[in-house]
Amino acid sequence: MNKKLKKEIEKKFCCRLNQNQYQDLERLIFEVERRQNISTARLIDYLKINSGYDKRTGKNRFLALKNCLVKYRYPLTSAHEDINKKKLFLNKIQPVLKNNWVVRKTFKPATLFFEKETRGSYLVKNFQRQFPNLKIKQISTFKNYFKNNQFKIAKLKKPLVFITKETRDFLKPCPCTKNHLGCGYWIFNLGYGCPFDCSYCYLQQYTNSPGIVLPANLDDFFTQFDRFEKKLTGPVRIGTGEFLDSLALDHITNYSSRLISYFRNKKVLFELKTKSDKIENILREKPASNIIISWSLNPEKIVNSEEKGTPRLQERLAAAKKVQNAGFKVAFHFDPIIYYKNWEKDYQELTRLLYKKLSPPFAWISLGTLRANRQLKPIVEQRFPKSDIFYGELFIGEDKKIRYPQFLRETIYTKMFRWIRHFDSKTPLYLCMENKNIWKAVSTLKTTKNIENYLIKNNL
Ligand code: SF4
Known part of the structure; x- marks a missing residue:
């Protein structure tokens, strides 16, 4: 005080x-x-x-x-x-963190920990091959490691890597948010933690351990999916990228190659969601109509100030172009859209740039304005003292998250839809974590099932 x-x-x-x-x-x-x-x-x-x-x-x-x-x-x-x-969310003023770990543009792990059961796995070998001087330690389990090692938020982004054997958490429905319309998405839960450091990233408030967790037992994920698939009554949308950027470490994990090979013959739409330009493995694969590679986009100003460690906007668009030219379906996520003084000019320019560089139609474009659990704001204030995005006009919403008020979100989405539709009448557009009233302002879709069908039918 x-x-x-x-x-x-x-x-x-x-x-x-x-x-x-x-x-x-x-x-x-x-x-x-x-x-x-x-x-x-x-x-x-x-x-x-x-x-x-x-x-x-x-x-x-x-x-x-x-x-x-x-x-x-x-x-x-x-x-x-x-x-x-x-x-109003009027939280106590937080002191800025001292010695906050700063991410580098090029990922270089500090230490590799591997669970006993993953010794000799291809992931451990890949890390050893690419980083010959890397410190490597065996641990009993990741769970035990973080139970015995005190976690400090300043060390959140220290590049510790944990190679694990996942036993439980393979696949789950996206929880969306309370009282809002979902899109029927499924999360293929491959990896946790992220080498990037976006100021608005919700992982900061979820995480109680540092580093990046990478499961080595992909075959078990596939076995679980085989079981899940038998119960499905129709196609679904599923993807990685929820808890770890899908491609940021792909040059080391090679996850994308194995995922594409596995999912190409499945009756699902499989999405790899990224801000990365690590597309070498993708370009080596044969495209398939149900595999979608998607990029999250924001104006250059926001990329530079809020998305630390990520490739710049032009690098993302260039990567998307190469992937599209190679025959893959691509998609985009304008998320989080941030309201600031010149947002209209910048987001309109971003839309223009997207359609200048890439050819529609795309598999889909999602839009979502800035939102966060209240607990995130004090963490961002401690870790990103220069960031202003949480000083926007945000209020506690129906789902208890802080978000822009309804009228402002409606204005933002209506304008964004108009700018996109000016270039592209076909790409399915949808909102992420929005309520029925906002949906009504931009679309005739009324239920989660309608939204899911709309996105699937347009792509299968
Ligand atoms: S890329 Fe996604 S997961 Fe990674 S830090 Fe940014 S918001 Fe978080």
Whole structure:
């Protein structure tokens, strides 16, 4: 707590603040200063003139200050509607992490740990071959390792690699989010952790161990899928890339070659989702109509500031072009779409660039605006002090995640659909983790089943 600031507010506005009240004001002041580039002294002057505090007494004086700050902090939303204060997320200010591990553009593992049962596996050998000086250690199990080694968030991205034998978590339906429409996607759970370091990445808040976990027993994954397939009544969409970029380490894991060979004859649409340009293994494979390679895209400004360690936008588009030229179906994800001052110009330009470089139709394009569990924001503040994206107009939504308000999401999606449809009338478009009202604004699809069928029918 900034005691000096508390004293100053209490003195200037003749009030007493309890701890919660001060935390709210401190957070709002902090975020207004970040957004508006205004000094505390000027902000206090602003409050003196605009809050009407002097006409209130007691708790109402605090509320007058808070209301005034909320209006200043959320100008777009306040102009559009009354802000429900229960939807604000005013978390305690976090100190910036010291010694936060910074990712490098070229991945170089620090230590390789392998579970006893994976000794001699092709993955361990690949790492040894590509990094001859790599420190290698045998562990009993990954679970035991992280039970006995204290995890510090500053070391989240230390490039430790764990080669494991997966025994349980092979395949699962995408949980989507509460009260929202899903798309019927299945997650092929191959790998966890990621060599990239996107500021908005939800893995930061899920993870309680450092490094990257890579299962060596792909055959067991395939056996599990064979069983799952027998129960299927129709085709499904399935893919990797949920907990680890699908291609970022493909030059070491060779996962993509084995996945493509296995899934090419299956009655499913199999997707590899990436921000990477590691496409050498893909280009060696014969394309198949049910294999889709997809890229997440954002304007160059966001790639540079929020997607650390990833290939730049032009590199991703060039990789996608090569993969498309080789005969593969490609898809794209505009996710997360971030709202900022020049977002319209930048996202319109991004759309133009995509259609200049690649030929539609694509397997699909998904769109999703920035959203996160509340627990993520303090972690991002500690790990990415320069990032401003969580100082956008985000509120606690129906699913308890912080997101842009409904009217803003509707505006963003309507515009994005229009820009895409200007170039491309055929590619199926869908929203990721959105509610029925937002879907209604951009589409006639009304249920998860409708959405799933729409995406499958257009590709099989
Ligand atoms: S590429 Fe995906 S999984 Fe990797 S850090 Fe970025 S958001 Fe997270």
